[in-house]
Amino acid sequence: MRFRSIPIPIQRSRLSFRPVILILLILGLLVYLSPANLFSEARCNAFDFRSGNCRAGPPVTAHGGANDALLKQTPTWPPNQSLRVNATFVTLARNSDVWSIAKSIRQVEDRFNRKYGYDWVFLNEKPFDATFKRVTSALVSGKTYYGLIPPENWSFPDWIDQDKAKKVREDMAQRQIIYGDSVSYRHMCRFESGFFFRQPLMMNYDYYWRVEPDIQLYCDLDYDPFKYMMETKKKYSFVLSLPEYIETIPTLWDTTKQFFESNPGHLSPHNSMDFLSDDNGATYNKCHFWSNFEIGDLNFFRSQKYIDYFNHLDQAGGFFYERWGDRRKSQLRYV
Numbered sequence: 001m002r003f004r005s006i007p008i009p010i011q012r013s014r015l016s017f018r019p020v021i022l023i024l025l026i027l028g029l030l031v032y033l034s035p036a037n038l039f040s041e042a043r044c045n046a047f048d049f050r051s052g053n054c055r056a057g058p059p060v061t062a063h064g065g066a067n068d069a070l071l072k073q074t075p076t077w078p079p080n081q082s083l084r085v086n087a088t089f090v091t092l093a094r095n096s097d098v099w100s101i102a103k104s105i106r107q108v109e110d111r112f113n114r115k116y117g118y119d120w121v122f123l124n125e126k127p128f129d130a131t132f133k134r135v136t137s138a139l140v141s142g143k144t145y146y147g148l149i150p151p152e153n154w155s156f157p158d159w160i161d162q163d164k165a166k167k168v169r170e171d172m173a174q175r176q177i178i179y180g181d182s183v184s185y186r187h188m189c190r191f192e193s194g195f196f197f198r199q200p201l202m203m204n205y206d207y208y209w210r211v212e213p214d215i216q217l218y219c220d221l222d223y224d225p226f227k228y229m230m231e232t233k234k235k236y237s238f239v240l241s242l243p244e245y246i247e248t249i250p251t252l253w254d255t256t257k258q259f260f261e262s263n264p265g266h267l268s269p270h271n272s273m274d275f276l277s278d279d280n281g282a283t284y285n286k287c288h289f290w291s292n293f294e295i296g297d298l299n300f301f302r303s304q305k306y307i308d309y310f311n312h313l314d315q316a317g318g319f320f321y322e323r324w325g326d327r328r329k330s331q332l333r334y335v
Contacts, residue, residue, distance in 0.1 A: 085226040087207035089120040100213030105139040112221040117142040125154040153195040165320040190319040192326035194310040197301040235300045238289040248323040253284035259312045
């Protein structure tokens with residue numbers, strides 16, 4: 001007997017993934033557009049900044065405008081004052097920098113300061129206008145203070161030969177040395193080297209964090225660097241080290257050596273000579289760190305040893321006869 005198989009018709013059911021994919025796309029779009037509403041901490045990116053979706057601070061548009069209502073909003077996270085150190089952020093800026101510094105403040109607040117509410121000091125050689133004060137004070141979770149730099153801290157000292165200084169700038173311009181022809185850059189470097197920490201507003205603090213316009217913080221900062229500096233007795237912190245343009249500081253090393261030869265008691269036993277020189281101090285190896293993102297102990301700069309060192313360099317005239325940078329001095333002070 002033969003058996004024949006009889007085909008049985010089977011209807012295959014189709015399972016559609018289109019609704020699932022659509023739901024996932026919608027959820028992903030919501031997460032991207034409104035991260036602050038879905039997570040306990042702020043997650044900000046360039047789109048968030050332009051559209052105003054970061055939870056901390058007001059929206060600032062690409063055109064430099066601001067939403068007045070949101071500028072008046074209160075911080076999402078109350079400042080944790082019990083954990084704070086006596087510290088402040090400090091920014092040297094002009095009124096025209098308002099939207100650039102607004103972006104920087106937004107970064108710092110979203111990534112760190114909304115949890116602590118540290119103050120912010122703004123310094124300028126000219127009075128800050130109402131717009132600058134309104135925008136910055138609305139963005140900062142702590143208190144904001146605005147200081148006017150006195151003319152003697154932002155001008156040529158009496159002992160500087162301005163004709164000689166002008167010829168130096170013209171020569172550097174011809175050689176295309178960066179900022180070589182800039183007068184304001186030299187005033188800034190001298191101010192940051194010897195005067196910012198002595199401004200009346202800064203005298204209220206022990207630590208500072210320097211913030212420049214247009215900086216970015218790419219990660220949340222889950223610890224307090226001010227507290228770390230205090231607990232570990234650190235004096236200075238920087239983020240980037242690279243070779244200096246030797247054309248801008250041809251006599252700085254020799255001027256520094258002259259100072260320590262005349263003041264041997266100012267030489268730190270815990271110095272950084274190995275970082276600065278490859279031949280036990282005979283020559284400078286050009287290693288230096290950038291100061292536009294730094295954290296430091298203000299009492300270190302206020303010490304008599306540092307003041308003596310700065311005064312020695314200031315009298316030498318290298319800020320204007322060459323183009324000495326602003327924190328080369330704090331670096332060399334560690335020798």
